[in-house]
Amino acid sequence: MNQKFQLKGLQGFMFGKIKFYEKKSNDVSIEFENGRASVDIITPSIINFFSPLYTERRASKAVENLKRMPGKITVDFIDGQVLVYTEKLKVSITDNFMVDIFDLNGKRICSDYRGEDKPFVRRGNDDDGNIAAEEGHQLEEERKSQKIKILKQLNPGSYFYGLGDRTGHLNKLGYHYKMWNTDNPNPHVESFETMYKSIPFFVALEKKTAYGIFFDNSYETVFDFGKENSNYYSFSAVDGNLDYYFIYGPSAKEVIFGYTLLTGTTPLPQLWTLGYQQSRWSYAPEKRLQEIANNFRKKDIPCDVLYLDIDYMDGYRVFTWDQQKFPNHEKMLDRLKGQGYKIVTIIDPGVKKDKGYSIYDQGLKNNYFATDRDGIPYVNRVWPGKALYPDFSNQAVRHWWAENQKILVNHGVAGVWNDMNEPASFDGPLPDDVQFNNDGRLTDHREIHNVYGHYMSKATYEGIKTATNKRPFVITRASYAGTQKYATVWTGDNQSLWEHLRMSLPMLMNLGISGFAFCGTDVGGFGFDCTPELLSRWVQVGAFTALFRNHSSASMRDQEPWAFDEKTESINRKYIKLRYRLLPYFYDIMHDEETTGLPMIRPLLLDYQNDENVYGINDEFMSGSNILVAPVVEQGKTARMVYLPKGNRWIDYWTKAVFDGGQYIVKNAPLDVCPIYVKEGGIIPMYPAQNYVGEKKISQLTLDIYPFTGKGESCYEHYQDDGESFDYRSGSYNLYDFILKRSGNLIEINISKTREAYGEKYQSFKFIINGIKPLEFLVDGQTGKIENDDDQFSFTVSNTAKKIDLKF
Ligand code: MIG
Numbered sequence: 001m002n003q004k005f006q007l008k009g010l011q012g013f014m015f016g017k018i019k020f021y022e023k024k025s026n027d028v029s030i031e032f033e034n035g036r037a038s039v040d041i042i043t044p045s046i047i048n049f050f051s052p053l054y055t056e057r058r059a060s061k062a063v064e065n066l067k068r069m070p071g072k073i074t075v076d077f078i079d080g081q082v083l084v085y086t087e088k089l090k091v092s093i094t095d096n097f098m099v100d101i102f103d104l105n106g107k108r109i110c111s112d113y114r115g116e117d118k119p120f121v122r123r124g125n126d127d128d129g130n131i132a133a134e135e136g137h138q139l140e141e142e143r144k145s146q147k148i149k150i151l152k153q154l155n156p157g158s159y160f161y162g163l164g165d166r167t168g169h170l171n172k173l174g175y176h177y178k179m180w181n182t183d184n185p186n187p188h189v190e191s192f193e194t195m196y197k198s199i200p201f202f203v204a205l206e207k208k209t210a211y212g213i214f215f216d217n218s219y220e221t222v223f224d225f226g227k228e229n230s231n232y233y234s235f236s237a238v239d240g241n242l243d244y245y246f247i248y249g250p251s252a253k254e255v256i257f258g259y260t261l262l263t264g265t266t267p268l269p270q271l272w273t274l275g276y277q278q279s280r281w282s283y284a285p286e287k288r289l290q291e292i293a294n295n296f297r298k299k300d301i302p303c304d305v306l307y308l309d310i311d312y313m314d315g316y317r318v319f320t321w322d323q324q325k326f327p328n329h330e331k332m333l334d335r336l337k338g339q340g341y342k343i344v345t346i347i348d349p350g351v352k353k354d355k356g357y358s359i360y361d362q363g364l365k366n367n368y369f370a371t372d373r374d375g376i377p378y379v380n381r382v383w384p385g386k387a388l389y390p391d392f393s394n395q396a397v398r399h400w401w402a403e404n405q406k407i408l409v410n411h412g413v414a415g416v417w418n419d420m421n422e423p424a425s426f427d428g429p430l431p432d433d434v435q436f437n438n439d440g441r442l443t444d445h446r447e448i449h450n451v452y453g454h455y456m457s458k459a460t461y462e463g464i465k466t467a468t469n470k471r472p473f474v475i476t477r478a479s480y481a482g483t484q485k486y487a488t489v490w491t492g493d494n495q496s497l498w499e500h501l502r503m504s505l506p507m508l509m510n511l512g513i514s515g516f517a518f519c520g521t522d523v524g525g526f527g528f529d530c531t532p533e534l535l536s537r538w539v540q541v542g543a544f545t546a547l548f549r550n551h552s553s554a555s556m557r558d559q560e561p562w563a564f565d566e567k568t569e570s571i572n573r574k575y576i577k578l579r580y581r582l583l584p585y586f587y588d589i590m591h592d593e594e595t596t597g598l599p600m601i602r603p604l605l606l607d608y609q610n611d612e613n614v615y616g617i618n619d620e621f622m623s624g625s626n627i628l629v630a631p632v633v634e635q636g637k638t639a640r641m642v643y644l645p646k647g648n649r650w651i652d653y654w655t656k657a658v659f660d661g662g663q664y665i666v667k668n669a670p671l672d673v674c675p676i677y678v679k680e681g682g683i684i685p686m687y688p689a690q691n692y693v694g695e696k697k698i699s700q701l702t703l704d705i706y707p708f709t710g711k712g713e714s715c716y717e718h719y720q721d722d723g724e725s726f727d728y729r730s731g732s733y734n735l736y737d738f739i740l741k742r743s744g745n746l747i748e749i750n751i752s753k754t755r756e757a758y759g760e761k762y763q764s765f766k767f768i769i770n771g772i773k774p775l776e777f778l779v780d781g782q783t784g785k786i787e788n789d790d791d792q793f794s795f796t797v798s799n800t801a802k803k804i805d806l807k808f
Contacts, residue, residue, distance in 0.1 A: 004220075005264050012292065014035075015033070017368070018028045018032055018080065018094070018391045021035060021082045026042075028084055030093060037093075041068075042257070043070065047097060047101075047246045049243075052241050053148060054239055058241065061482065061610035073233070080094060086503070089103060094383075104578055108725070113154075117149065117229070139203045142222070146238060148241075149236045150215075158226075159171045159206060159605075160203070161510055162202035162510055162514045165507040168190040175225055177194070177221075179198035179221040179222070181453065181495075183422045188492075196477045197489065198218075200223070205586065205615060211250075214434055217237045218447055220238045223235050224237045256599075257598075259515055260597030261515075264515075265517070266516070266594070270471045271583065271587055275304030276302055276549075276732075277548060278303055278550055279309065280307070280309065280559070284309075286332050289308070292324065293341055301572060301573050302576050303692065306336065306344075307344050307700070308347075316348070316384035317351075317360075317384055318350075319404050319424070330411050330412065333411060335411060336483070342414035345408055347419075348421070351369070351387055351388050363401070364388075369389060370448075372434065379432045379560075380425040380430065381425065383420075385674075388516065390456075391436045392438050392660075393455055397437070402459045402462045403461040418487065418510070418534060421453035422449075422453060422477070423452050432445055453476050457474055482518065483516075490522060490547060490551075498534060501523075502618075508521065510605075520548060522549075522551040523548065524552060526552055527556065530559045539571065543578055545601055546599070565771070567671070567672075570672075578669060582686060585626075588717070593604070602621055604621065626683070626684060628676055629674065643663075644665065644677060649661060652676075652677060653678055658680070680716070681706065681713070683705055686701075688702075694723075698762070700796070713739050713741045715740075718735070719739075722760070731757050733758045737753075749806075751801055765797050766787075767795045767797070769794065769806065774807055780801055784797070
């Protein structure tokens with residue numbers, strides 16, 4: 001079929017009239033004059049719209065082991081509409097496969113656009129007002145190349161989020177993006193249409209109601225949020241099927257939950273992966289790495305992870321070690337382990353073309369590399385020179401690659417960093433017709449490009465899992481929807497620019513909305529030279545990102561916490577230590593996230609969807625649901641405006657001053673102060689700072705309590721396990737519930753252990769009660785012992801305590 005399926009509602013055009021429909025168990029199939037389609041009910045809130053336009057089979061790379069829970073479905077045919085009712089939605093399908101979705105009160109949520117697609121005209125400077133011929137041609141080419149295009153009605157007051165880590169701002173209204181994984185070495189700017197990742201999923205928010213659309217198509221796709229025309233938004237693809245999911249909220253949190261139900265959540269990581277990580281292109285030879293390792297300990301700056309970038313390899317041959325620079329890597333890894341370090345090594349996909357190099361020989365012998373149309377392995381050039389591309393879309397290749405992970409992890413490597421897997425290539429892009437196995441359904445580069453990094457991460461994850469039986473730590477640069485199940489991501493080669501610090505916030509928030517809960521940027525910036533002030537501000541943001549890694553490029557000035565001056569070093573120490581004290585809080589978020597999909601860095605709209613003032617805020621975020629962070633991301637600023645959302649009061653983390661929500665305040669923020677606010681009623685679990693995770697045996701949990709200033713009640717659930725194995729999946733963990741209540745001058749805290757199945761329990765709980773000095777203090781009815789009642793009232797109770805009463 002070569003016809004262009006543009007769903008724009010011209011009478012009789014494209015799909016044509018409905019001829020026939022049939023209800024099956026979970027789906028309704030509809031035959032139109034010119035094509036067929038299905039409407040598949042995944043849950044009462046998630047509906048898949050599908051038509052096998054160009055390929056017969058459905059071939060999702062993102063949705064694995066889909067569990068359907070459709071609930072009760074009824075189907076009707078009235079006035080030329082197929083009407084599908086779920087327990088949450090009413091879906092109307094009319095001629096030409098026009099879709100309208102309503103809630104059960106009849107409120108319209110999302111509708112196909114009925115007019116023609118009509119992009120704005122780009123006027124230039126020639127006599128006819130046309131743009132230069134070449135650019136006009138390019139635009140036309142893009143339009144022509146899109147074979148499938150869906151237009152949806154765009155209403156005033158709409159906001160769009162998601163699409164992974166696109167540059168620019170949080171709200172994507174008015175912008176146009178392309179999904180084609182790209183390694184562009186230029187400084188990332190707002191006008192970039194592509195990045196390293198392709199996550200074809202977005203959340204739309206209109207009048208306090210949110211829904212999401214996941215366009216599951218791995219070919220090049222384009223998303224236009226009212227840029228080409230303010231009456232509609234669109235998504236389109238160059239090939240593949242019409243295959244998209246509508247995910248109803250009405251809260252954005254429910255949309256993320258639904259999206260991660262389809263594509264998966266990030267599994268709970270090992271606790272140390274949430275510690276501070278130091279990287280550099282490259283720490284080599286061994287002496288330099290050791291110097292860095294010693295410096296952290298000497299300078300009393302916590303650090304868990306050190307990275308080995310490409311120079312640890314022998315001539316950039318993956319899965320080898322340079323014997324000159326690292327003559328005895330096993331011994332070295334052992335020694336660093338003794339100092340509490342975990343070492344992560346980089347692995348690129350490109351395999352050096354080099355007879356006698358075992359990885360190359362094995363790959364060649366078994367036909368594991370992508371080929372040209374004649375079946376000859378395709379060669380391009382990357383770091384090792386001429387190199388071949390393992391065909392990760394082939395199960396057998398993934399298996400081989402998974403096995404190769406043993407070469408690293410059996411020698412003590414703790415995690416693997418996958419880079420260059422867009423895939424990048426130095427001698428021009430891979431041609432469209434490079435052949436891939438695609439798990440037996442042969443295809444070409446156009447379909448695999450965007451999932452190449454996804455499959456590489458999957459193989460890496462599975463290999464490490466089998467080899468270690470611990471939760472794998474994999475970092476990848478390229479991703480597709482669903483990669484979050486296998487890897488953490490970073491936003492690639494940013495630069496030491498204030499604009500990149502500023503932009504990292506919306507990028508990370510949108511990644512979080514797109515299912516990537518475990519993400520971060522290169523703290524301090526990768527390219528260009530960092531400054532003391534920039535690193536000081538960046539580490540304040542890094543302390544709250546899931547992946548907290550300082551990384552910089554070869555030949556850039558040093559960027560370790562101590563690389564500048566004492567003040568910068570002490571600011572680094574302060575925020576890295578704060579990070580370590582907050583580890584149980586962050587770990588709780590990641591544990592929660594495994595079920596809810598809710599990320600660590602959240603745009604304010606997730607928790608405050610009723611407050612429209614927050615919909616476009618780029619420079620503040622929620623860290624979990626108790627902490628709001630409003631970092632300074634501009635050079636020279638020592639104060640900033642902070643918007644505190646409506647719905648509760650807020651307590652300044654540093655001064656303990658209380659503020660009403662729903663207002664802008666001005667916060668003084670000298671270089672060592674990152675504005676942080678705790679939600680009233682907030683309970684924050686804390687550990688003591690340590691040099692690395694596991695250094696100290698944690699027998700006491702601290703609870704930093706921010707009591708309500710009026711009547712109120714809150715609950716915090718804390719999770720505890722061994723921090724590394726999969727035993728928690730068979731039940732080996734503890735859960736503690738802390739309930740905080742205030743009425744009048746009484747505060748009551750209830751502690752309950754709702755699950756005790758993991759052996760190492762806390763011996764005691766230390767409470768810090770901020771902002772209150774009690775007159776009377778009882779632990780299970782007995783007068784308690786006060787530890788400190790200066791500015792912070794604190795006390796410790798044994799792990800058997802159940803109820804604390806404070807009268808003031
Ligand atoms: O072409 O391995 O984004 O983090 O340090 C550059 C060297 C290759 C790009 C990665 C960067 C890494 C660098 N890599």
